[in-house]
Amino acid sequence: MILREDSMTTQILGDDEGGLLLVPGSVSLSGDVQREIERPVRPHYGPEWVKAFEETTELLRTIFRTRDDVVLFFGPGSAALEASMRSCLHTRDRLLVPTNGMFAERLATIASANGIDVAPLHFDETEPIDPDAIRDSARAIGATALAVVYNETGSTLCNPLEDVCAVARELGLLTIVDAVSALGGLPLDVEAWGIDICVAVSNKCLGAPIGISPIAVSERAWQRCASSDVSPRGWYFNLQTWRDARAERRAWHPHPTTMPTSALHGLRVAAEAVARDVDGFVRHHADVATEMRSGLRKLGFRLYVEDERYASPVVTGAYALDAMDVDDYIRWLGETCRMRISPGLGRDTDRVFRVAHMGLAANLDVVAAYLELTRRYLEREP
């Protein structure tokens, strides 16, 4: 099989358990990151740890493009989103949530579950959210805050975040962005776009292990957090707790709880590679996705999001060919080729499959290997 000749992926395919992950996060790790997390466990306090922790925070500020704070939150993206909304929204807030996929639906669900007054604004899941419609709706309902997904991983589509943020600035809305599957893979400028809270995870485009969710927090968001009237405020999910720990225990233990140290060290190594050339890293994802999209089209597939302007650069969705059984195809790739892809996550879910370009899978050789295997699957004798 062609992948076996590629030195970077051999290591991964040599492992019977995992295979090569082309799913939208968790991701297969580069050799550097893999080696880092295989080192013996290191402690979560003390000067050496604090140095690694602060370095990682700095790298994330570079990648988010912000001079404001970044909190390295221990937990999945959904927990970081929950913490952000609980901490920075007030009981009088009216939160507008434009939706065109399952992760925006989840944002609305998390906010409602925390007693926040949510107004969803629905769009078709193969269409981007519309900044003008958001402006009209925000005015009509008196919205004070906006929560929006940048890259809708389920719909394999990216939203025009920069334009949406311009509307939010114009109306003075507090802006919370789910950039969980976007950071590192899509253009993003937290400070220039005026984003108050921007949530990401280590285990998607940053190419790191699971465990840490970096959150960029603006000064305005911190002020909101300090004056929150939500009751009870909780502790772990209150970002103020994370800020206070950082201020009070700066030299020894700058976070409230035990941190996943191996994951942090892995994230540090992964983030170094991204921060070295953020624009180049982002461009690379777009090139890989373009290659994947044209390759799938040549094989006769119809793409889930046809419009190149809104197709995600980090995950591609396609309809199975008429004669194809999606489950069988996904199983064949996994069992025969040790290559893991994902089923669909939206409309027509049983006719759609998704292939991610994140971590080790954001690679032109991987795309070529995947397309070649898919060609063989289509031509094989049943």
Ligand SMILES: *Cc1c(COP(=O)(O)O)cnc(C)c1O
């Ligand atoms: C993966 C993902 C999430 C959820 O992240 P978890 O770490 O699984 O909680 C949220 N939003 C988007 C856009 C995602 O891709």
